[in-house]
Amino acid sequence: MSQAAIALVAANLARVRAAIARAAERADRDPAGVTLVGVSKTFPAAAVIAAAQAGLRDVGENRVQEGAPKRAEVDAAGVHLRWHLIGHLQTNKVRPALASFDILHAVDSLRLAEVINRQAVRPVEVLLEVNVAAEAGKFGFAADEVLAAARATERLDHLRLRGLMTVAPAVTDAEDVRPVFRQLRQLRDALGLEELSMGMSGDFEVAIEEGATLVRVGRAIFGARAAGPPV
Secondary structure, three states: OOHHHHHHHHHHHHHHHHHHHHHHHHOOOOHHHOEEEEEOOOOOHHHHHHHHHOOOOEEEEOOHHHHHHHHHHHHHOOOOOEEEEOOOOOHHHHHHHHHHOOEEEEEOOHHHHHHHHHHOOOOEEEEEEEOOOOOOOOOOEOHHHHHHHHHHHHOOOOEEEEEEEOOOOOOOOHHHHHHHHHHHHHHHHHHOOOEEEOOOOOOHHHHHHOOOOEEEEOHHHHOOOOOOOOO
């Protein structure tokens, strides 16, 4: 990356951190309770390294086949981060996912949880994905399935259930998805879990106001992508 591109990533990261602090202040929360996950989908390892040099400590990828070699390259450069898999995980990709990612955000079925449990050789931190808005074509448990899913997941020896995750509907006004974030927080609270993975570039401030502990921000840090959904 050019020096100008590296400087832009650092400036963007500073702006996002400032926005996180403002949102936390509005909600009377400590900004330290919000983990920023920089989503580097489609961006090279050099962009991840630049963000790490500017203070980023957590990075997210949507796909195992992109994230695994990128992590290897970043690790080889001596930059050690916590890697989050935030996209849908197919059961035939579980083994390489476990080798490359530290936390799995999108466990969206009990079958997937059971496959992870069988193939894990160490405790695995996971979150259950919830399709709060009941959108057709999206992965995740229905809201009324979460309690049973959480209890079943907690019985799996190698899984450490940390919390819940959702992908909110795409909207023009972030206020329109506030009820989605609020419902996920209520579900999390009812289960007595810790983490809430919710909020992306366009709505992470509202997510923080509603209790997000992990926000998944890509575009606002790394810039626009050529194609694909916003993150």
